[in-house]
Amino acid sequence: MIAVSVRRVAVLGGHGKTGRAVCAALADRSLDAVPLGRSDWPDLAGAVAECDAAYVIAPNLHPDEPAYVGSALTALAAAGVGRVVHHSVASPYAPAMPHHVGKAISEDLVRRSGLSWTILQPGAYLQNLDLSGPLDLPYSADVRFGFLDLADLGRAAAVVLTEDGHEGATYELATRVATVRELAAEAGVPVRRVADPGTHPWLSAMFAYYDDHGLPVGTRVLEALLGRP
Template identity: 70%
Template structure:
């Protein structure tokens, strides 16, 4: 089996390729350099793992182009890396993923969709934790290594066609994560800049982002 990992040079893509390698599965990383010739780059692949660049300004177009290239290349199986709670109208980049999920489901390919929560690895707990939202907000956090293992499972094992899985390793608040590391957590002012980030931080501040933990446990056999 050979898997094309679109976005394979990023942290998620590298983790997925490593998880596939531990199962003896060959993969090829498809990045920006290969994008103009995506169909040719993925021509020998049996399946694809599709990751869009973070905060892509038009993820549905990116995903549509990738799906078209996969179809041209003869790839029949795709796993799309989405996000937990994609239909959250206050967060434009989540809506982009919701629309992309719809494209995946109507692509004609055999598909599975993964919806991971925020990565635990996004936090640096070697110092006190500072985040631009309520430190007592509850989240379903995902361990990147476990998400990658789940990706390898659904790519290589039967029974996952047409499935959409929320992925979280644990439910916690930023304050709880900091306390476990012997650190403090506090809310700081959100940096000005990208309006989508500002919208995301405002959403987190109000609602957190809860994600169920059972699907990941099931996929990993725990």
């Protein structure tokens, strides 16, 4: 059933690759998407005031994600925007990965915000892998991931934002389960193990975790949300 009251959706972090996918899916449903970024932060309550709902995306590797999410929730409440969908990650409480823990803490803030909330926990994006040529990978190519297509993320976001029955729900999302070696073989490109480039300590921690465990996510929740296998 469509919740017709949601016509205009603020997408915090809406200019990034995640936000663009969410805005595109909302536009496909003829809804108004309002992408917001850093320049809107000083008066976030004002920027979201005309919106019926918000999709909250934290920037990649934000140094204090709970503070970012907490400010967003405060602004939504102040502006009277009662509906929020929060973009988290699969396996947020993974203490070996500091940026995942920031998302676990943020989820708790969302659940205790007093707003009507839904939390999406996406697997690693398929679009993270550039399969147009040889792939250099700083973790094992043979561990399993639940990979999520960003277009599917957008579709799922639009469903939970506009249809009834998703309040208070937390959904893990993956389009397909695979190893990187399997995806590279399908694309016909070689995959080569390389050293961690050491660009950010949280990414190094993530590569070490992936190396041992991958990031498994099942596909059935997304199938149910989108109504297709």
